[in-house]
Amino acid sequence: DAGVTQSPTHLIKTRGQQVTLRCSPISGHKSVSWYQQVLGQGPQFIFQYYEKEERGRGNFPDRFSARQFPNYSSELNVNALLLGDSALYLCASSLNSQTNEKLFFGSGTQLSVL
Amino acid sequence: AQSVTQLGSHVSVSEGALVLLRCNYSSSVPPYLFWYVQYPNQGLQLLLKYTSAATLVKGINGFEAEFKKSETSFHLTKPSAHMSDAAEYFCAVSESGYSTLTFGKGTMLLVSP
Numbered sequence: 001d002a003g004v005t006q007s008p009t010h011l012i013k014t015r016g017q018q019v020t021l022r023c024s025p026i027s028g029h030k031s032v033s034w035y036q037q038v039l040g041q042g043p044q045f046i047f048q049y050y051e052k053e054e055r056g057r058g059n060f061p062d063r064f065s066a067r068q069f070p071n072y073s074s075e076l077n078v079n080a081l082l083l084g085d086s087a088l089y090l091c092a093s094s095l096n097s098q099t100n101e102k103l104f105f106g107s108g109t110q111l112s113v114l
Numbered sequence: 115a116q117s118v119t120q121l122g123s124h125v126s127v128s129e130g131a132l133v134l135l136r137c138n139y140s141s142s143v144p145p146y147l148f149w150y151v152q153y154p155n156q157g158l159q160l161l162l163k164y165t166s167a168a169t170l171v172k173g174i175n176g177f178e179a180e181f182k183k184s185e186t187s188f189h190l191t192k193p194s195a196h197m198s199d200a201a202e203y204f205c206a207v208s209e210s211g212y213s214t215l216t217f218g219k220g221t222m223l224l225v226s227p
Contacts, residue, residue, distance in 0.1 A: 004157070033214065042118075042204050042217030043158070056214045090157055103215070105150075105157030 002026070004093050004106035012112045013081050021076045021109045025093030031055075032074040033103065034066060037088040049074055050097040078111075086113045116141045116207045120218035128226050133177075133192040135221050137205030140186065147188045148206040148215065149179055158204065164188060175199070200225045 005024045013019050025032050031050040035043035045058040049068035068074045072093075078085055088110050092103040121136040139145055146165050150158040162173025169181045179190045188205060202222050206215040 035215075040219070042206075042219050043215075045214045045216070048214055058214070092158075102160055102163070103158075105159070107155065107157045 004091055004104050006089075006091050006106040006109050008109060009107070010110045010112075012114065014114050015081055015083060017081050018077065018079045019081060019111060021078075021089050021091075021111070023074045023076070023091030023093075023106060025072050025074070025091075026104055029093035029095055029104070030072055031094045031097045031101070032068055032072065033092045033094075034074070034076050035090040035092065036060075037090055037108070038084075039087070043090055046076070048097065055097050081113045083113050086111060116145065116209050116216050118205050118207050118216055118218035120203075120205050120221050122221055123219065124222045124224060126224040126226065127195045129197055130194050133190070133195045133199065133223065135190040135203050135205075135223065137179075137188045137190065137218060138186050139188060139205070139207045141207055141209050143209045146208045147179075147181060148208070149173065149177070149188075149190050150204045150206060150217075152202045152204065152220075154201075161190070161203075195223075195225050197225050197227065199223060 007022045033048040034046040037043040047066045048056040052068045063079045066076045088108040090108045092105045094101040117140045119138045148163045149161040162171045164171050164181045172178045177192045202220045204220045205218045
């Protein structure tokens with residue numbers, strides 16, 4: 001069975017541009033979460049979606065948005081990119097949205113903002 | 115608010131030696147605690163999790179962790195390090211009703227022959 005897949009794997013953008021990152025969860029998983037991992041830091045929670053509804057949002061500006069589709073795949077959008085948005089963006093899926101539910105992480109999208 | 119502190123950004127051990135990675139947490143409610151491992155250019159993989167069932171938790175690859183409420187700690191150990199254990203390890207806590215994790219800054223484990 002395929003794991004969590006993210007695309008693209010690498011992306012280079014310039015300041016002010018917009019970017020869309022994509023995530024396909026494991027088959028049967030209904031919850032998708034997004035995390036930002038800046039070099040040298042632990043991942044930081046951005047969003048969680050379950051059954052196409054936003055269930056949680058981390059401390060990120062409104063430039064960050066996301067959505068989940070009927071097939072449970074998800075997109076993360078970042079507008080007006082800043083240099084500080086350069087990071088590894090990780091997507092994780094789980095069966096549901098319970099606290100101790102095991103998260104399965106994808107390999108991430110490495111975003112570089114120049 | 116919940117938080118996690120990992121002591122030591124880098125830990126070096128010799129192959130066959132004891133591995134000890136430290137994690138202290140802060141939580142206003144009984145926490146759920148996790149250890150994840152990240153190999154280069156890969157996502158995170160769950161090693162083990164504490165969900166109040168037992169204070170000593172056994173995980174994959176020979177790792178285990180002990181929850182000590184009095185010390186607010188959840189240290190990760192492995193009796194004998196292997197070269198393949200070299201990776202970055204993250205401790206994480208969750209206290210909300212949904213699977214949102216707060217991670218520590220990570221500890222890079224270096225294993226020398």
